[in-house]
Structures are given as C-alpha cells and as structure tokens.
Amino acid sequence: MAYDLSFAKDVYENAEEGHWIKMCMQCGVCAGSCPLGPHWEFSPRQLFQMIRAGKAEEVLKSESMWMCVSCYHCMVRCPRGLPITHIVHGLARFAVEKKRADKDQVTRRFAKILWENMERGGRIGEMALTTKLYMVNGIPDGVKKGMEMKDQAMSMLKSGRLKMDPLHLSRIRGHAGFKAMLKKAREIEQKKRES
Amino acid sequence: MENQKIGCYICTGCGIGDLLDIKLLEDMATKESRIPVVRTHAFLCGEEGLTTIRHDMQNEAVNTVVIAACSPRVHVETFRQLEAPLLDRVNLREQVIWVQHLKEEDDKDVFEEDRQMAAEDYLRMGCAKVKKMDPPEPFDDPGLSKTIMVVGGGVSGLTAAKEAADTGYDVVLVEKDAELGGRVAQMLKVSPVKPPYDQLEQPPTAALIAAVEGHDKIKIYKKATIKETTGAPGLFDVKIEYGAGEYSTGEDSTGEDSTGEDYSTGEDSTGEDSTGEDSTGEDSTGENSERIGAIVVATGYTLYDETKLTHLGHGTSPDVITAWEFEQMAKAGNIVRKSDGQPAKRVAFSLCAGSRDVQHLEYCSGACCTYSMKQALYVTEQYEDASTFLIYQEIRTPGQMEDFYRKVQNEGGVFIKGDINKVASGSNGGLTVDINDKLLRTPESLDVDLLVLATGMMPNIDTTDPNQETDLSASDANSVLNLQYRQGPSLPLLKWGFPDSHYICFPYETRRTGIHAAGPVRRPMGISSSMTDATGAALKAIQTVESIGRGAAVHPRVGDLSYPSFRVDGCTQCKRCTEECPFGAINEDDKSNPLFNPTRCRRCGTCMGACPQKIISFSNYSVDMISTMFKECEIPEEDEEKPRILIFACENDAYPALDMIGHNRGILTPYIRVVPLRCMGSMNLVWVADAMSAGYDGVLLMGCRHGDDYQCHFVRGSALAETRLNKVAETLDRLQLESERVKMIEVNIMDSDILPDKINAFVDDLEAFGPNPFKEF
CATH class of the missing domain: 3.30.70.20 (Alpha-Beta Plaits)
Structure with a gap:
C-alpha cells in the first residue's frame, strides 16, 4: 500500500537523525546544491519522500546515499535546517543494519578499508592504505597502478609527506586510550540499539 | 475671489537663478500678468523666505500666493504653514531647469532660449490659474454622525466593532443570525492567532462576543436585515429590521436616541425588555432607523459548492466530505467513516478543492492550506496511530503560519504534491484515491478512510449587476446594504465578485465612499488576517467620519475641502x-x-x-480655469519651428513620473506644456477643442492604466477619458484637423525612464502633420 507509514516511522526512530525527515518540505534546494547531483539516482529530497511513501526496498537498496562526499552544501543551504549530510550517512548505515546494502558497493568497501586502517594505528597509515586500495581488484592490477604512481610516491617520500611504513607499525601516542574510547563508544551504541 | 491680491514669489535656489533670467520673469509677472507684489528670494523654503511671504500677507494684504520654485509635490508642508487662503505652485525646477539643462559634453547651452520660454509660460499659467480660483468652503451639516455601523457579527465584524468602540466611537452592529460569532464560533479550534503560532487555539469569538455584548458603546441588532441605506457618509439613514427581542445595547446607551432608560446589558439581552424603551422603534415592528457615519461591511464568505467537485470524488462515497462537515464531525468529538462508523485513522485532505481551477474558483483562498493542517491535527489528537495526508498543489501559509506548517509536519502530517485522478470505494470499506504524485513522479494509490475536500471562499455580497439601472423605490433582495444610490443598491464588484476598489493600493475602500469592506468579503483570508483586516477597516471608517466631520475628502485626495x-x-x-x-x-x-x-x-x-x-465646477478647479491657463501660453509663429504640445497629466501618477525625469536629470523636449489634472476623468473635451483653436500642435493625455488591472486612483477616470477621446475625432474633423493630433497614453508612476521617448515619439508624429493651421488666427 502506498504511503503506509510503518517504514517511515522505523526510519524516523532508528536511523541517525531520521526524525528530521518528516520536516522536509520538498523544495529541492539540496538536490540543486549537490555537486554529485547528476550521479545520484535519487536526490535527498526524493529519498525522503520515498521513505514517507513507504518505498522501503527501493530506498534501502539504492546506491544514492552512498554517493555523498560530505561537502555539506545541502546542509548549509537547507531552508528547513535539516542536517541532510548526516541523515544521508545515517540512511546508508541504516541500510547496512537492515542487511539490504550491497556488500560490493565501492563507497562501502572504501569506508571499511579506511576505518580499519585508522583504527589500527589511531591515524591513517598512508602507505598501507594506498597499498590496500590498489590491491582491491587483485595483485597484478595493484602492482600496475602502483608503478604508475611511483614518481609521485618518491617525491612525497623525499619531502616527508609519505612515511616509510608499509606494514603500518606506527601507533599514535596513547594508543591504548584510543582503543578504550572506541570500545566504550561501541558499548554505548549497542546499549542504545537494545533500548 | 473678491479683494484678491496676488503675491508672486520666484525662488532662485537649486540652480533656478543660474539657468533662468529671473529679471525677465519678474518683469513678465509684473507687466504682463499684472501681479502687484513680485519678489525674488534665494531660498524660499527656508525660514527667511517664508518670513518674506508672511510679511507681505500681513502688511501688503496679499491673500493669494504663487510660488515659482520646485514641484508642488515637494515642500507641501513647508508652504502649508503659511496658511494662505489661496496658494499655488509653479514648477520651475523639476519640469524646466532639471529637464532642459546644460549637459557637460555640450559647449553650447542648446536649451537656453526654450527654457526661458517654458519658465515664462508656466509662470503665466500659474498667475492665470489663481485668478480663477476661490478658497474652498468645507461642507458642513448639523446632522453629521460619527457612528460606525458594522454589518456582520463574525470574527471580522466583532473585531471591527470592538476596535472602533474601544477607540471611542459609537457602533451599531448588525447580524443576520440569532447568535454572534459567525462561522468561527462553530469551529472546534482555530489555527494559531498569536505567538508562538504553532498551537491550536480556542476560537477567539467567545471573548470577542463577551467584550462586544458588554460594551456600552455598541448597539447590537440580531436576526437583522438592512431594508435600505439612504443618504451619504456622515448622513446615512439605515433602516434595520430585526428579530423580535433581538436588539440590545451595552449597559448605558450613549447614542443620540438615548432616553436614559434602562437598556439591558449584553449578558441578558435575550429578554423582552431589550427593545421596549427604544425611542425610534417598537418591539412589535422590529424596525429601527439609525443615523450612521461610516459602514464596515464584514459579511464573510460562503464556501464553494462541493457538489460541483465530482472530479474529486464528491458523491462517489459518503466518506468524501467537505472540510466544514469534517469540522462539525471533529467538534462532535468523533472522527469516523461516515459510511460504516468505523474509526477514521487514515484521512486525506484535498487542498485547492475547486480552487485555482478555471472550471471552478480561479483564485487561491489563502486559508484552506492552514485550516486543513489544523484539521489534520484533530485526527492526530484523537488517534495515536493516525496517518494524515495533505494532497496539495502548492502549500500557501501566509502570515505567521509557516511555523504552524512545521508543527503539523512534526506531528507526522504527510504532504503529497499531486493531482487526484480518481476516487473510488476501497475493498475494505474505505476509499482508494489515485494520485499523480508529482514528488515521486509516479502514479500512486492511497487507501484512506476519509477524503476531506478543502473548499475555497466566495464573498457574501450582492450578486446584482452594479451597473444596471435600478428602480430606486424597489428594495433589492440580493443586496446587503440596499443602497439608495442612483447607480444601484449594491457595491460595485471587482473581478471574482469582491467589493473592493484596489486591494493593493487602497485596502478597505469599496467604490462607495464611507463603506469599507473587511475580512473574507474583501478578499479570501484566514482568521488571523481577518482580525488584522477588521482593525484596519475600523480605522478607515474612523478616518472617514473624522474627515467628513471637517468637510474634507477621504482617500486619495485626503483633506481636500473643495467639492463640485x-x-x-x-x-x-x-x-x-x-x-x-x-x-x-x-x-x-x-x-x-x-x-x-x-x-x-x-x-x-x-x-x-x-x-x-x-x-x-469646483471653487478651485474648473473647466474655465484650465482653459484659461493653457491659453495664456505664448504660441510661437509657424516659421519659428517651435511646436507646442499640451500635456494633460494625471497628478497622481503621470505628473510625479514627469517630476522624476527631472530628479534623474533626464532630458525632456522643451516644446511641451504640462497641465496637471486631478484625474484624467476630469478631462473635458472642450479643452481639446480650445487647445486646437489656440494653436497647439497636439494634445497628449497621460492617464493611469485602466481595465481589469487598473491603476486609476479614482477607479474609472482614465477609462472614461479614453472613451470620451474616441468622440473627439469628430470634433477635430469639424476643425479639419488630423485626429491623431490628440492621443492618450497610459503612464505608470515608474515610467520616468521611458516617458521621454514616448513624448518624443508623439512629437515626431506631429511633425509629419506639419504645424497646426490655426496658429495663423
């Protein structure tokens, strides 16, 4: 049934900043402001109205919310003050939780690699990160890509912009504290979800 | 004017003295126009300049002042301080030196000779004009009343009555029903009328009724109709027929018919004692006559006929109802499907039902979006698991209602932009509404329990054609006021039947002086706007009775004491x-x-x-006066190749536009002579014939835009001038002149940038015809 509000209510209550979605007045300023606008299947405005219309599968399986580059143009311009960037990321996360998001979605894979890398040392290990990203489509492809970029890499090494740490062994100061923080955050998140 | 002594004062400030030969002007005024006192001053609008004039008024018995300086539109108050019996202005600044000036790139002053001629002509006209003027004597009548009659006891009428009475004026309130309060009193709640504008409120009528019924300056007639309205503002005699026992005043009647008897107070006005002692009417007849100063018409609205909305499903199911039916259902406290009495938890509202639709009402009522939002909240308040859908074209929430719109969204109201294609009974007893969803760009099908049609407003006013001739003795059943006017018993109506005059420029004015419209009868509006509107109309009515008490005109010639x-x-x-x-x-x-x-x-x-x-004729404005003025101008001989074009400019829009050319230091052809008119409607065809025989090469009339979107300050003046002009061809033919020598153009007050070109085009046209052959005589 069209405009069955049960999916909308689920999103309002369980997606990050989801309760804001009902305040959208469909002006389309977000869609017009988005630098990636032409590449989205659905603009934020359309996603929000689809949620109200109860189009759960189309929303959750959509790639659109994975296209956000967090430039915050929409959020700055929204006349209703919706935190659109946060809502869109929240929807991506919500799709993951609902197990509808495509595992091979490139943004999703990139986000996962980036996070794991960052969590390991407490900061980005550029050399390990690039290596891993180059290798996503297999080792030969990765080597080819790496060779193409070697001149840039050498000059960055020389000027100290790239650290020689291929195994990503460096750790930030107070790494144990950082780990404890993340653990606590996960506990809070878990508790919130259970309540 | 008897014993007239004219003083002519030429100002040399603002560059007038630099660009004109003032000595020649003085000589001309003294010798040619025979003005006894002629003086020059460098700064007439300053205290010293004013003192010079005052001195002459006291010692030289000057009683008529001609000021040759800037435009009559500036320094109005400055020269009014002189309190001269007659005063006129000659516009040497804006329309002479500022439009025929020395351009920087010119090495020669091309306008030198023409400019002097123009200045002399304008001065001649000014001096001739005042000789034809008499000081106006204001109209007075011992019977003038300042009582304000309010027709309609709804939220607009109650507000107007209360505001006028609180300001200190006697008010007569006439209501056709047995109870005050109108539609708003029958509502469950109303959309917000006060900050923070996001809460439903109790109808404001209860408090208003209490205030009005207990007010010692307000007389109330209930179950009343107006049999006839004779007379004029300040002197209206209104015959009111009212239901037996339905007439009350506050605790102490202060009206002119007060006999000091005990009138009932508002609270117990239903008793039989309320009318018995009235000196002008008996309870048994139930008819009374009131002397009224000004009238506020607040008769409200009728909702559009929903039976015409079959395309929105009206008639297909009992579950398609109007917003007014829904309001009553909510007020009874039970929002259910009408078909089977099941709870109505999914309710759709069709906004713009029959509005903004060429088949139905073409306009937006401006209130349906807001009242539908209000009704959506009724559903949410009754059922926790309610779903409400507002199907809209555009959401229009004027005034402060944007916050209310947010509130309804926050409460879960779903707004769907789209058109309803089909409404049918659903399988489970409700309705299926097929929508062309413009936000999703797909057709959607919506299952609901109720579909509420938000119908628009139509003014409750006379339906008779105001232009048709009516027998004065017959009372027109359709007319609210039954005016005993030669032009008919009704108020003239604007497009779509609203009795306004120009709702942007002159709000609350109808085309009948002293009768002011307020609330949805003037234009569709919601409760909050109606209350503001009613206050505005009450102030307008007060302005009317006060102006008329002084014998002065109301808008737009406010304060004018002359009358024809x-x-x-x-x-x-x-x-x-x-x-x-x-x-x-x-x-x-x-x-x-x-x-x-x-x-x-x-x-x-x-x-x-x-x-x-x-x-x-007016004492200070007449056919003869204008004729004499333009005949005073010197018409150059044919071989001088200086044509003369007479311009009659409406002083409301065209004249200020001409002034603005000067303010912007534009260039105007020096061949024109401008005569301001009160309105193009006062243009008498005699002037055209006179101008032609005086040797003018052409006559240009500058009036306001007319037609449906008219801008004429007197509604029909410019249209009438155009009609008259169509007859002028005949006159010109008789004189054997080309009828194209006389032309009327529409001039907007903003047209100063294109006006010189329009005038030049006319001058070029005239050149083709050659000079006026009457110059010879």
Missing part, C-alpha cells in the same frame, strides 16, 4: 455625471437633474469632465 457645485439651471438632464461618477455620488431628482451628495464625493472631477454644458 452644479449650476442646475444650465442642466440639460443628459445624466452623464450621474452615470459616470465612479463613486455613485450623484443621485437624480424626479426631473433627472443631478442631486449631489458632497460627502460621497472623492473630488476627482469626473463629473466636471463629463458635463457637456460646463455647469459643474
């Missing part, structure tokens, strides 16, 4: 004046002579322009 006089012995009973007056100021006696009502008059002079016998 009719030399009836010269009248040929042609009825043009009684037909053409835009405000219906002139009735007819039984011999078809004009019967003028001074307090209905707005002083535009349309009657004066209409009269072929020239029997209508």
Whole structure:
C-alpha cells in the first residue's frame, strides 16, 4: 500500500537523525546544491519522500546515499535546517543494519578499508592504505597502478609527506586510550540499539 | 475671489537663478500678468523666505500666493504653514531647469532660449490659474454622525466593532443570525492567532462576543436585515429590521436616541425588555432607523459548492466530505467513516478543492492550506496511530503560519504534491484515491478512510449587476446594504465578485465612499488576517467620519475641502455625471437633474469632465480655469519651428513620473506644456477643442492604466477619458484637423525612464502633420 507509514516511522526512530525527515518540505534546494547531483539516482529530497511513501526496498537498496562526499552544501543551504549530510550517512548505515546494502558497493568497501586502517594505528597509515586500495581488484592490477604512481610516491617520500611504513607499525601516542574510547563508544551504541 | 491680491514669489535656489533670467520673469509677472507684489528670494523654503511671504500677507494684504520654485509635490508642508487662503505652485525646477539643462559634453547651452520660454509660460499659467480660483468652503451639516455601523457579527465584524468602540466611537452592529460569532464560533479550534503560532487555539469569538455584548458603546441588532441605506457618509439613514427581542445595547446607551432608560446589558439581552424603551422603534415592528457615519461591511464568505467537485470524488462515497462537515464531525468529538462508523485513522485532505481551477474558483483562498493542517491535527489528537495526508498543489501559509506548517509536519502530517485522478470505494470499506504524485513522479494509490475536500471562499455580497439601472423605490433582495444610490443598491464588484476598489493600493475602500469592506468579503483570508483586516477597516471608517466631520475628502485626495457645485439651471438632464461618477455620488431628482451628495464625493472631477454644458465646477478647479491657463501660453509663429504640445497629466501618477525625469536629470523636449489634472476623468473635451483653436500642435493625455488591472486612483477616470477621446475625432474633423493630433497614453508612476521617448515619439508624429493651421488666427 502506498504511503503506509510503518517504514517511515522505523526510519524516523532508528536511523541517525531520521526524525528530521518528516520536516522536509520538498523544495529541492539540496538536490540543486549537490555537486554529485547528476550521479545520484535519487536526490535527498526524493529519498525522503520515498521513505514517507513507504518505498522501503527501493530506498534501502539504492546506491544514492552512498554517493555523498560530505561537502555539506545541502546542509548549509537547507531552508528547513535539516542536517541532510548526516541523515544521508545515517540512511546508508541504516541500510547496512537492515542487511539490504550491497556488500560490493565501492563507497562501502572504501569506508571499511579506511576505518580499519585508522583504527589500527589511531591515524591513517598512508602507505598501507594506498597499498590496500590498489590491491582491491587483485595483485597484478595493484602492482600496475602502483608503478604508475611511483614518481609521485618518491617525491612525497623525499619531502616527508609519505612515511616509510608499509606494514603500518606506527601507533599514535596513547594508543591504548584510543582503543578504550572506541570500545566504550561501541558499548554505548549497542546499549542504545537494545533500548 | 473678491479683494484678491496676488503675491508672486520666484525662488532662485537649486540652480533656478543660474539657468533662468529671473529679471525677465519678474518683469513678465509684473507687466504682463499684472501681479502687484513680485519678489525674488534665494531660498524660499527656508525660514527667511517664508518670513518674506508672511510679511507681505500681513502688511501688503496679499491673500493669494504663487510660488515659482520646485514641484508642488515637494515642500507641501513647508508652504502649508503659511496658511494662505489661496496658494499655488509653479514648477520651475523639476519640469524646466532639471529637464532642459546644460549637459557637460555640450559647449553650447542648446536649451537656453526654450527654457526661458517654458519658465515664462508656466509662470503665466500659474498667475492665470489663481485668478480663477476661490478658497474652498468645507461642507458642513448639523446632522453629521460619527457612528460606525458594522454589518456582520463574525470574527471580522466583532473585531471591527470592538476596535472602533474601544477607540471611542459609537457602533451599531448588525447580524443576520440569532447568535454572534459567525462561522468561527462553530469551529472546534482555530489555527494559531498569536505567538508562538504553532498551537491550536480556542476560537477567539467567545471573548470577542463577551467584550462586544458588554460594551456600552455598541448597539447590537440580531436576526437583522438592512431594508435600505439612504443618504451619504456622515448622513446615512439605515433602516434595520430585526428579530423580535433581538436588539440590545451595552449597559448605558450613549447614542443620540438615548432616553436614559434602562437598556439591558449584553449578558441578558435575550429578554423582552431589550427593545421596549427604544425611542425610534417598537418591539412589535422590529424596525429601527439609525443615523450612521461610516459602514464596515464584514459579511464573510460562503464556501464553494462541493457538489460541483465530482472530479474529486464528491458523491462517489459518503466518506468524501467537505472540510466544514469534517469540522462539525471533529467538534462532535468523533472522527469516523461516515459510511460504516468505523474509526477514521487514515484521512486525506484535498487542498485547492475547486480552487485555482478555471472550471471552478480561479483564485487561491489563502486559508484552506492552514485550516486543513489544523484539521489534520484533530485526527492526530484523537488517534495515536493516525496517518494524515495533505494532497496539495502548492502549500500557501501566509502570515505567521509557516511555523504552524512545521508543527503539523512534526506531528507526522504527510504532504503529497499531486493531482487526484480518481476516487473510488476501497475493498475494505474505505476509499482508494489515485494520485499523480508529482514528488515521486509516479502514479500512486492511497487507501484512506476519509477524503476531506478543502473548499475555497466566495464573498457574501450582492450578486446584482452594479451597473444596471435600478428602480430606486424597489428594495433589492440580493443586496446587503440596499443602497439608495442612483447607480444601484449594491457595491460595485471587482473581478471574482469582491467589493473592493484596489486591494493593493487602497485596502478597505469599496467604490462607495464611507463603506469599507473587511475580512473574507474583501478578499479570501484566514482568521488571523481577518482580525488584522477588521482593525484596519475600523480605522478607515474612523478616518472617514473624522474627515467628513471637517468637510474634507477621504482617500486619495485626503483633506481636500473643495467639492463640485452644479449650476442646475444650465442642466440639460443628459445624466452623464450621474452615470459616470465612479463613486455613485450623484443621485437624480424626479426631473433627472443631478442631486449631489458632497460627502460621497472623492473630488476627482469626473463629473466636471463629463458635463457637456460646463455647469459643474469646483471653487478651485474648473473647466474655465484650465482653459484659461493653457491659453495664456505664448504660441510661437509657424516659421519659428517651435511646436507646442499640451500635456494633460494625471497628478497622481503621470505628473510625479514627469517630476522624476527631472530628479534623474533626464532630458525632456522643451516644446511641451504640462497641465496637471486631478484625474484624467476630469478631462473635458472642450479643452481639446480650445487647445486646437489656440494653436497647439497636439494634445497628449497621460492617464493611469485602466481595465481589469487598473491603476486609476479614482477607479474609472482614465477609462472614461479614453472613451470620451474616441468622440473627439469628430470634433477635430469639424476643425479639419488630423485626429491623431490628440492621443492618450497610459503612464505608470515608474515610467520616468521611458516617458521621454514616448513624448518624443508623439512629437515626431506631429511633425509629419506639419504645424497646426490655426496658429495663423
């Protein structure tokens, strides 16, 4: 049934900043402001109205919310003050939780690699990160890509912009504290979800 | 004017002295125009300049002042301080030196000679004009009343009555029903009328009714109709027929008919004692006559006929209902499906039902979005698991209602932009509404329990054609006021039947002086706007009774004390004046002579322009005065190749636009001579013939835009001038002149940038015809 509000209510209550979605007045300023606008299947405005219309599968399986580059143009311009960037990321996360998001979605894979890398040392290990990203489509492809970029890499090494740490062994100061923080955050998140 | 002594004062400030030969002007005024006192001052608008004039008024017995300086539109107050019996201004600055000036790139002053000629002509005209003027004597009548009658006891009428009475004016409130409060009193709740504008509120009517019924300055007639309204503002005599026992005043009647008897107070007004002691009417007849100063019409609205909305499913199921039916259902406290009595938890609202639709009402009522949102909240309040859908074209929440819109969204109201394609009974007993969803760009099908049609407003006002002739003795059943006016018993209506005059420029004015419209009868609006509107109309009514008490005109010639006089012995009973007056100021006696009502008059002079016998004139504005003025100008000989074009400019829009050319230091051809008119409607065709025989090469009329989107300050003046002009060809043919020598153009007050080109184009046209052959004579 069209405009069955049960999916909308689920999103309002369980997606990050989801309760804001009902305040959208469909002006389309977000869609017009988005630098990636032409590449989205659905603009934020359309996603929000689809949620109200109860189009759960189309929303959750959509790639659109994975296209956000967090430039915050929409959020700055929204006349209703919706935190659109946060809502869109929240929807991506919500799709993951609902197990509808495509595992091979490139943004999703990139986000996962980036996070794991960052969590390991407490900061980005550029050399390990690039290596891993180059290798996503297999080792030969990765080597080819790496060779193409070697001149840039050498000059960055020389000027100290790239650290020689291929195994990503460096750790930030107070790494144990950082780990404890993340653990606590996960506990809070878990508790919130259970309540 | 008897014992007239004219003083002419030429200002040399603002560059006038640099660009004109002032000595020549002085000589001309003294010798040619024979002005006894002529003086020059470098700064007339300063204290010293004013003192010079005052000195002459005291010691030289100067009683008529001609000021040759800047435009009559500036320093109005400065020169009003002189309190001269007659005063006129000659516009040497804006329309001479500022439009015929030395350009920087010119090494030669090309306008030198022409500019001096223009200045002399304008000065001649000014001096000739005042000789034809008399100081106006204000109209007065011992019977003038300041009582304000409010027609309609809904939220607008109650507000207007309360505001006027609180300001200290006696009010007569006339309501057709047995109870005050109108539609708003029958509502469950109302959309917010006060900050923070996001809460539903109790209808404001209860408090208003209590205030009005207990007010000692307000007399109330219930179950009442107006049998007839005779007279004019300040002097209206209104016959009111009211239901037995339905007449009450506050605790102490202060009206002129007060006999000091005990009137009932508002609280117990239903008793039989409320009318018995009235000195002018008996309870048994239930009819009373009131002397009224001004009228506020607040008769409200009728909702559009929902039976015409079959395309939105009306008639397909009992579950398709109107917003008014839904309001009553909610007020009864039970929002259910009408078909089977099941709870109605999914409710759709069709906004713009029959509005903004060429098949139905073409306009937006401006209130349906808001009241539908309010009703959506009723559903949410009754059922926790309610779903409400507002199907809209555009959401229009004027005033402060944007916060209310947010509130409804926050409460879960779903807004769907789209058109309803089909409404059918659903399988489970409800309705299926097929929508062309413009946000999702797909057709969607919505299952709901109720579909509520938000219908628009139509004014509750006379339906008779205001232009048709009516028998004065017959009372028109359709008319609210039953005006005993020669032009008919009704208020003239604008497009779509609203009795306004120009709702952007002149709010609350109808085309009948002293009768002010307020609330949805003026234009569709919600409760909050109606209350503001009613306050505005009450102030307008107060302004009317006060102005008329001083014998002065109301808007737009506020404060003007002159009014036309009719030399009836010269009248040929042609009825043009009684037909053409835009405000219906002139009735007819039984011999078809004009019967003028001074307090209905707005002083535009349309009657004066209409009269072929020239029997209508103002003490300070007449056919003769204007004729004399433009005949004073010097018409150069044919071989001088200096054509002369006479411009009649409406002083409301065209004249300020001409002034603005000067303010912007534009260039105007020096061949024009501008004569301001009160309104193009006062343009008498005699002037065209006179101008032609005086040797002017052409006549250009500058009036306001007319038609549906008219901008004429006197509603019909410019349209009438255009009609008259169509007849002028005949006159010109008789003189063997090209009829294209006379032309009318529409000028907007913003047109100063294109006006020089329009004038130049006319000058070019005239060149083709050659000079006016009458110059010879």
